[in-house]
Amino acid sequence: MNNQTLKSTTVLAKNPQYLYDDIFHEDSNENYKKAIQIARTCVSNFLKDNKTPFSGIKPEALQSIFNTIDFDKPLESYESLFEEVETLYVNHATAFHLPNYIAHLNCPVVIPALAAEVLISAINSSQDTYDQSAGGTFMERKLISWTGNQVGFGTDCDGVFNAGGSQSNLMGLLLARDYYAIKYLKHNIKIDGNPPEAKRFKIFVSEKAHFSNLKNSSLMGLGEQAIIKIKTDDRFRMIPDLLEKAIVKEQKSGNIPIAIIGTAGTTDFGNLDPLYDLGKIAKAYNLWYHIDAAYGCGLLLTNKYRHLLNGIESADSVTIDYHKSFFQPISSSAFIVKNKLHLNIIKHHADYLNPKDQDYDELPAQINKSIMQSTRRFDALKLWCTLRLLGRDKLGEYTETIIETAKKTAVMLDTENDFELLSHSDLGALVFRYRPESNKAHSTCMMNQHIKKTMFFSGEVLVASTKVNDEFYLKFTILNPITTINHTKNIIKTIRSYGQEYLQAI
Structure with a gap:
């Protein structure tokens, strides 16, 4: 019997509950608080450290780290667990809350809902029957x-x-x-x-x-x-x-x-x-x-x-x-x-x-x-x-702000001679592409694909894309009330810069 096994056996003999310390129950409160505190620090670091919506990591680099993980060897503490989670996930997670993320239909979230998530997961009610949810029903x-x-x-x-x-x-x-x-x-x-x-x-x-x-x-x-x-x-x-x-x-x-x-x-x-x-x-x-x-x-x-x-x-x-x-x-x-x-x-x-x-x-x-x-x-x-x-009205003000930012951005794209906007939006999705006069001899689709890919792996701006009539377009999905017209103006400048870079390189 090795020292670690002997230690575990001794602790278990003195405290039978030791075996169940990681199960959420009345005697595991201290363990729960510790885990939640470390997770909270992890979230705080995510907010504090992320200045761009993506790290820019390539899939192959991330895969190589995952290849080292062995599930047959558990980690020794919550500290080491969340250190690993930060390395594998948090440090490279897409930061939807940042104004330069205007890609997909991912909204920033409100804090009361995040607080509710703690209760939802811990109490773990199931909504199928009254005897599993009571007030939740x-x-x-x-x-x-x-x-x-x-x-x-x-x-x-x-x-x-x-x-x-x-x-x-x-x-x-x-x-x-x-x-x-x-x-x-x-x-x-x-x-x-x-x-x-x-x-x-x-x-x-x-x-x-x-x-x-x-x-x-x-x-x-x-x-x-x-x-x-x-x-x-x-x-x-x-x-x-x-x-x-x-x-x-x-x-x-x-x-x-x-x-x-x-x-x-x-x-x-x-x-x-x-x-x-x-x-x-x-x-x-x-x-x-x-x-x-x-x-x-x-x-x-x-x-x-x-x-x-x-x-x-x-x-x-x-x-x-x-x-x-x-x-x-x-x-x-x-x-x-x-x-x-x-x-x-x-x-x-x-x-x-x-x-x-x-x-x-x-x-x-x-x-x-x-x-x-x-x-x-x-x-x-x-x-x-x-x-x-928060109430309905405050959420409604967020929505109004989003719509108005999208309207101003659409007008800006419409007035820029080197951009082509396909349609104004009732909400906040704008489909467009960079199309300068100097590009007539080259593929507009390939240039816009280059712009999107380069911005994504730089991590500084995330936009979406789509195809309309088999033509490649960029897409803004403005779903964040913190995103302003100044943010979208700077993103448009960045798109133009990468487009010009592409034209000069070919």
């Missing part, structure tokens, strides 16, 4: 009701928190399919699977709608062929007249239109489909109307720009991503339906969890509303703490 339900009220739904609305917008879009499409089958075909898909008619089901979306619609249609057995993409206008918003023509065309072809999906904030352009007009068409043709407001849901918080969502109240279901536009940590999202009875379509009973004979007024169960998650984090607490401490 009612907190989630009240926040769902509040969100439905902001949307414009009545007291019959309902919903559930979930992992993200793609999952909410799946729920919307699934309800659309199953509702149509039950109401018009007298067929229960949940029990009997897709009916023969399902191969003729058609769902109408903008050509700029989220890719999850295609994936979800495939997962549901309808295939991507069920998705009909409708062309957009010069602001990349669905054109209602073309939508109606497409519906009529599919009907004449013997197909079965079942749903329209409107987009309240496209990922690339941050623009909203004409929601009111789409709602009128959905009603005229008796189609399920789902609105993907994963990005645009922040408009619910602002009085100045709330009108951009006019028509959202006519939807049958809505996707909300609090972790995109309510300044919440990932994940924090919700699926909301206007009529709570529609959620009965996805209800499934298990005797060990939510039996049929249970009184759900007496013992409510959120699992009856979820399609993919039984065990589910109490993410609603983050939004609860945020709204109770």
Whole structure:
């Protein structure tokens, strides 16, 4: 027996609880406090030390460090653990909170929500049944009701928190399919699977709608062929007249239109489909109307720009991503339906969890509303703490600031002769590229690819990119109220500088 084994055996003999010091329980409080303190220092260092949004480390350099890790040899202390975590992760984590990060739909987060994360993880409630969550059940339900009220739904609305917008879009499409089958075909898909008619089901979306619609249609057995993409206008918003023509065309072809999906904030352009007009068409043709407001849901918080969502109240279901536009940590999202009875379509009973004979007024169960998650984090607490401490209006002011910075940045890009802006934005996404007159003999796409890659590995500025008509473009996603017009002006200067550097080198 070696000295370390002898020491461990001696300590365990004197204190049987020693074996369980790393399990969170009443006798491990000191160990917990120590771990949390070191983690807090790690976060503080992340804030203090990061002056640029990325370290610039190359994947191969990071991989070489990971290759040295051996899980069969545990570390000896929390200090050494978090030192390793800093080396492998924290020192190279993308700093979404910095103004020079304007790449993807990652918002900075508010402190009350971060504090809530500590409680969520430690207490570890599961939101599927009342006996696992108690007050958490009612907190989630009240926040769902509040969100439905902001949307414009009545007291019959309902919903559930979930992992993200793609999952909410799946729920919307699934309800659309199953509702149509039950109401018009007298067929229960949940029990009997897709009916023969399902191969003729058609769902109408903008050509700029989220890719999850295609994936979800495939997962549901309808295939991507069920998705009909409708062309957009010069602001990349669905054109209602073309939508109606497409519906009529599919009907004449013997197909079965079942749903329209409107987009309240496209990922690339941050623009909203004409929601009111789409709602009128959905009603005229008796189609399920789902609105993907994963990005645009922040408009619910602002009085100045709330009108951009006019028509959202006519939807049958809505996707909300609090972790995109309510300044919440990932994940924090919700699926909301206007009529709570529609959620009965996805209800499934298990005797060990939510039996049929249970009184759900007496013992409510959120699992009856979820399609993919039984065990589910109490993410609603983050939004609860945020709204109770900061309030809707303050969050709305953040959103207004973001929109106004994006407007000023769009004007600046429009007036610069060497930049090409594709569209102004309702929210904060701007697609553009550097295109100086002197570049006519060279590839604009290759130059902008060089600019993005060089900025990324310098770590100083992170922007996104996309393709429009097979052409490569840069993209600003302004989602931080701390980002000002001076920041975006300097980023534009940096882009120009790398572009000129590229031209001089070829």
